[in-house]
Each structure stands twice: as C-alpha cells, then as structure tokens.
Amino acid sequence: MNGLVHGAVYGGVIASVLLTTIAFGIWFERKFAGRMQSRLGPTIVGPFGLLQSVADVVKLLQKEDIVPRDADRPLFDLAPVLAALFSLGVAAVVPFSPTIIASDLDVGVLYILAVGGLMVIPTFMAGWASNNKFALIGGMRAIAQSVSYGVPLVLAVLVPVILSGTLSVSGIVTYQANHHWFLTWPVFIGVPAFAIYYMAMLAESNRIPFDIPEAESELVAGVTTEYTGAKFTLFYMAEYVHTLVGSAVGAALFLGGWDGPFAPGLHWMVLKTLVLFTVVYWVRWSLLRLRSDQLMVLCWKWLTPIGVLLVLGAAAWVQFVPGGFQ
Amino acid sequence: MHAWLSALSFLLVSTLIGVGILAASRAIRVRAKVDSPLKQNTYECGEEPAQVAWMQFHARYYVVALFFVLFDIEAVFLFPWATVLRELGAGAFAAAVTFVLVLMLGWLYALRKEALQWQ
Numbered sequence: 001m002n003g004l005v006h007g008a009v010y011g012g013v014i015a016s017v018l019l020t021t022i023a024f025g026i027w028f029e030r031k032f033a034g035r036m037q038s039r040l041g042p043t044i045v046g047p048f049g050l051l052q053s054v055a056d057v058v059k060l061l062q063k064e065d066i067v068p069r070d071a072d073r074p075l076f077d078l079a080p081v082l083a084a085l086f087s088l089g090v091a092a093v094v095p096f097s098p099t100i101i102a103s104d105l106d107v108g109v110l111y112i113l114a115v116g117g118l119m120v121i122p123t124f125m126a127g128w129a130s131n132n133k134f135a136l137i138g139g140m141r142a143i144a145q146s147v148s149y150g151v152p153l154v155l156a157v158l159v160p161v162i163l164s165g166t167l168s169v170s171g172i173v174t175y176q177a178n179h180h181w182f183l184t185w186p187v188f189i190g191v192p193a194f195a196i197y198y199m200a201m202l203a204e205s206n207r208i209p210f211d212i213p214e215a216e217s218e219l220v221a222g223v224t225t226e227y228t229g230a231k232f233t234l235f236y237m238a239e240y241v242h243t244l245v246g247s248a249v250g251a252a253l254f255l256g257g258w259d260g261p262f263a264p265g266l267h268w269m270v271l272k273t274l275v276l277f278t279v280v281y282w283v284r285w286s287l288l289r290l291r292s293d294q295l296m297v298l299c300w301k302w303l304t305p306i307g308v309l310l311v312l313g314a315a316a317w318v319q320f321v322p323g324g325f326q
Numbered sequence: 327m328h329a330w331l332s333a334l335s336f337l338l339v340s341t342l343i344g345v346g347i348l349a350a351s352r353a354i355r356v357r358a359k360v361d362s363p364l365k366q367n368t369y370e371c372g373e374e375p376a377q378v379a380w381m382q383f384h385a386r387y388y389v390v391a392l393f394f395v396l397f398d399i400e401a402v403f404l405f406p407w408a409t410v411l412r413e414l415g416a417g418a419f420a421a422a423v424t425f426v427l428v429l430m431l432g433w434l435y436a437l438r439k440e441a442l443q444w445q
Contacts, residue, residue: 158408
C-alpha cells in the first residue's frame with residue numbers, strides 16, 4: 001500500500017515538473033531555432049514570449065475533435081493515451097537525486113528499455129487506426145525504425161550495466177558517484193557507448209535526423225495526419241516527454257546522474273538533463289533527415305558491431321583490468 | 327515488491343494525465359453548429375480518398391525484423407550475465423565471448439548475403 005502512495009505522489013510531482021519543463025522547453029526550442037535562423041522566435045505572448053506554449057495548449061484543447069468517418073474509433077482514441085502513458089512511464093525509475101525517485105526497481109534498466117520500446121505501439125496504432133495512407137506509411141516506417149535502433153540501444157545500455165554490475169538505475173548512479181562517471185573512464189568504452197545511446201535515443205523519440213515516421217515534408221504529418229486538438233496535443237507532448245526522459249536516462253547511465261561537486265544532487269541531474277535536451281535541438285536544427293534504409297544501414301552495419309565490441313570491451317575491462325574490478 | 331507497486335501507480339498517474347487532458351479538452355472544446363460531410367473524410371490532399379488504407383502492405387524490412395528478434399534474444403541472455411560477471415570470473419567471460427562471436431558470424435553471413443539491405 002505504501003508503495004502505491006509513494007509512486008502516486010512522486011509520479012504526480014515528477015510528471016507535473018516534466019510537463020512544465022517541456023512547456024518552457026518548447027518555448028526555448030523555438031527561441032533557439034529562431035536565433036539559429038537569424039530571427040527572434042516567439043515574442044508576443046508574455047515577457048519574451050515565455051507564455052507561448054501555454055497559449056498553444058489552451059488553443060489546441062479548444063479545437064474541435066474531428067475523427068475521420070473511416071477510422072477505427074477505439075484504436076484511434078486509445079493511441080494518444082498510450083503515447084502519454086509510455087513516454088511518461090519511463091520516468092518512474094529515473095533517480096533525479098539520491099532520494100527523488102518514484103520507484104527504485106532492481107531491474108530499472110530493463111524497465112526503461114521495455115516501456116521506452118513500447119512507444120512504437122501507439123505510433124503504429126495511430127497510423128493503422130487513421131485509415132489514411134500517409135499515416136499508414138508513417139506507422140510502417142516507425143516499425144522499420146524500431147527494428148533498427150533497438151539493438152544498438154540495448155547494447156549501449158549493457159555497457160554501464162556490465163561496468164557497475166547492477167541493473168538498478170540508482171545503483172548505476174551510486175557506482176559512478178563512488179568511482180568515476182562512465183563517460184570519463186574507461187573513456188574508450190564510455191564515450192562511444194554514450195554516443196550510440198544518444199543516437200538511439202534520438203531515433204526512439206523520433207527526433208531529427210531520425211524523424212522518419214513523421215517526415216512532414218514527405219508524409220503530411222505522418223502518423224498524426226488525422227489527429228486534431230487534444231489528441232494531437234498528447235502525441236506532441238509524448239514526443240517531447242520522451243526526449244526529455246531519454247536525456248535524463250542518458251545523464252543517469254553515462255554522466256553520473258546526480259553526482260557532482262558543490263551543488264545538491266538534484267541541481268546536477270537537472271543541469272545534465274537540460275544540456276542533453278538542448279543538444280537535441282541543436283542537432284534538430286542542424287542536420288537533415290535520414291531515409292529509412294540509411295538508418296537501417298547505419299544501425300545494422302555500423303552501430304550493432306560497434307556495440308557488440310563495446311560490450312565485450314566492457315566485459316574484458318571488469319575481468320582483466322585491475323582497477324576495473326573495484 | 328514495494329518498488330513494483332510504486333511503478334504501477336506511476337503508470338496509473340501517467341494514464342490519468344493522458345485521460346485528464348482529453349477530458350479537459352472535452353469540457354472546453356468547440357463544436358461546429360453545421361457539420362459538412364466532407365469534414366469527416368479521410369485526408370488525401372483534398373481529393374476523395376481512393377479506397378481505404380487497410381490494404382496489404384509490403385514490409386520490405388521483414389528479414390531485418392527477424393534479425394532484430396535474434397539480437398534482442400541475445401540481449402536478454404546477456405543482461406543476467408552482465409550483472410553477475412564479476413562474481414563468475416573468467417569462465418563466464420569466455421562463454422559470453424564465444425556466444426557473441428557465434429552470433430556475429432551469423433551477422434557476417436547476413437551481411438555477405440546482403441540481407442541487411444533494404445530489399
């Protein structure tokens with residue numbers, strides 16, 4: 001019973017903070033994109049346009065709910081709720097400080113991979129239920145994408161698990177706090193593993209250069225073509241939440257999570273997460289979209305063998321390097 | 327057990343947020359006074375939709391999907407190994423290296439057969 005209350009209270013707080021963060025994160029992205037393209041970004045609503053996202057959400061929630069006549073109504077309505085569930089759900093096992101963690105699962109890493117990997121289901125569900133050709137192609141591309149990035153993601157996440165010898169996310173962060181961050185040492189294993197994780201995270205949350213299922217210049221709006229109002233808001237929100245939580249997971253698994261000098265743990269975790277989150281935008285407004293087959297070649301011909309080598313390298317490190325044993 | 331219950335209630339809260347946003351929108355959203363039958367049409371760039379989209383669709387990546395299953399099972403085997411590697415020592419390391427090398431031989435074969443290509 002205690003556990004249920006703990007999870008509900010922390011879940012409510014963490015989810016609200018995440019949603020507030022992405023509201024301002026979207027404002028920040030638009031400002032950032034504006035500056036990169038020599039324009040101002042939002043300036044009208046509130047000081048510096050800060051309330052732009054609030055205005056957008058209120059506007060979107062007021063929109064009429066249009067469902068195509070030929071759509072599969074139950075699936076069409078279910079998909080956005082599932083998208084919100086799976087994107088927020090990953091945050092349950094992320095330690096934001098030594099004490100702020102909703103659920104300290106002993107198989108947290110597995111939970112992250114499982115719940116995060118489920119995101120492809122609402123995406124394809126939306127694509128199929130819309131009964132729209134653009135949406136269907138988007139959904140098929142989402143599956144093509146998930147069978148590409150899945151293996152490198154799992155292999156990259158195995159590296160911190162091997163180095164720390166635990167599947168618990170807070171255990172991995174504690175190990176890094178007591179020894180060294182995995183990004184810094186062993187550097188020739190940690191840096192490439194982190195790079196693979198980051199690329200797979202971008203692919204999992206459908207961000208450029210891997211926003212293949214959405215591809216607004218090719219597929220209208222991909223899987224969300226037929227969605228309006230609140231349901232579209234949920235998909236849009238889920239995408240940002242997924243990116244933010246993915247950044248937090250990356251910070252916890254490779255950058256030492258809440259570990260850092262001079263400031264409380266929460267500050268460090270937030271700082272690291274936001275830095276990774278900002279880099280997503282930087283990448284987004286700098287790179288071009290890959291094609292499905294290019295992503296497949298990248299993931300299967302390059303990232304998978306490199307990931308396997310990293311896993312064996314990490315295993316050899318804890319076996320044979322005296323310092324690796326600690 | 328405690329942690330699993332927390333995870334469960336976290337997932338419930340996440341679902342409630344999704345449902346809550348839909349409910350909030352239901353309360354404040356507008357409704358058109360006059361409905362045009364065209365509005366409920368499937369979007370196809372303004373044309374009348376040609377057939378439905380529920381058709382047979384060639385998934386050109388089905389071979390890759392099979393490989394995905396193989397490699398994911400590999401990962402399932404490696405996770406328990408990864409957590410106890412320290413205690414088990416060199417024997418476990420050698421076993422996993424053999425296992426992964428055999429799998430990578432299969433990967434090399436697939437690569438040479440061009441099975442990892444978009445067909």
